Amino acid sequence: MRERERRVLVVEDEPTIAESVAARLRAEGFAVDIARDGPGAVAAAGATRPDVVVLDVMLPGFDGLEVCRRIQAERPVPVLMLTARDDETDVLVGLGVGADDYLTKPFSIRELAARVHALLRRVERARADSAAPIVLGELEVNPAERRVRLAGAEVHLTPTEFDLLVHLANRPRAVQPRERLLAEIWGWGEAAGTRTVDSHVKALRRKLGADLIRTVHGVGYALEVNDTGVTS
Numbered sequence: 001m002r003e004r005e006r007r008v009l010v011v012e013d014e015p016t017i018a019e020s021v022a023a024r025l026r027a028e029g030f031a032v033d034i035a036r037d038g039p040g041a042v043a044a045a046g047a048t049r050p051d052v053v054v055l056d057v058m059l060p061g062f063d064g065l066e067v068c069r070r071i072q073a074e075r076p077v078p079v080l081m082l083t084a085r086d087d088e089t090d091v092l093v094g095l096g097v098g099a100d101d102y103l104t105k106p107f108s109i110r111e112l113a114a115r116v117h118a119l120l121r122r123v124e125r126a127r128a129d130s131a132a133p134i135v136l137g138e139l140e141v142n143p144a145e146r147r148v149r150l151a152g153a154e155v156h157l158t159p160t161e162f163d164l165l166v167h168l169a170n171r172p173r174a175v176q177p178r179e180r181l182l183a184e185i186w187g188w189g190e191a192a193g194t195r196t197v198d199s200h201v202k203a204l205r206r207k208l209g210a211d212l213i214r215t216v217h218g219v220g221y222a223l224e225v226n227d228t229g230v231t232s
């Protein structure tokens with residue numbers, strides 16, 4: 001099982017720029033979606049749940065600032081904003097529009113790709129740093145180190161298995177719908193892919209014990225807490 005593809009939404013109304021940016025990012029292993037105006041960008045961000053948004057300021061419909069506000073209100077996502085001039089960047093930074101980085105046109109595609117990678121690294125590091133270890137009975141999940149121990153022994157999980165376990169362990173005993181797990185871990189909105197969730201749950205059970213995850217038929221999964229390892 002391979003690591004989930006990172007998804008980038010490119011919002012740019014000039015087709016040549018949009019296509020060349022998309023081609024470069026795809027070549028670097030990203031899944032890329034393109035939106036060409038403000039309303040389209042907001043809709044696409046909701047539908048595809050990108051890991052990074054590359055956002056032009058001047059757009060038909062409403063501008064990049066408004067797009068940035070609307071998508072950040074829905075879900076925090078790193079934004080790399082494309083500006084027409086350096087002084088425009090200064091103005092936007094001053095306004096605090098919520099973009100994480102800025103790039104002035106004309107830019108090199110190589111530079112843009114490097115910025116996207118850097119943004120992802122920054123966000124993922126921050127996410128890992130803020131995650132405290134979770135201890136549930138004999139199970140210990142350490143998100144910062146991406147390590148799992150069961151009764152003291154280290155268990156090796158794939159990145160996706162690990163993310164799934166963290167989601168379940170964050171709310172032990174609570175039933176988590178398969179559709180939500182799919183959307184949060186794989187970034188897919190549609191229910192058709194829920195079998196992906198099932199196969200990863202199967203893998204976790206194989207590695208961590210069949211009783212660890214309970215199936216709630218027709219709904220989803222819940223992590224069962226085994227308290228035998230808890231000492232007072």
Ligand code: CA
Nearest residue numbers: 013056058059
């Ligand atoms: Ca434009």
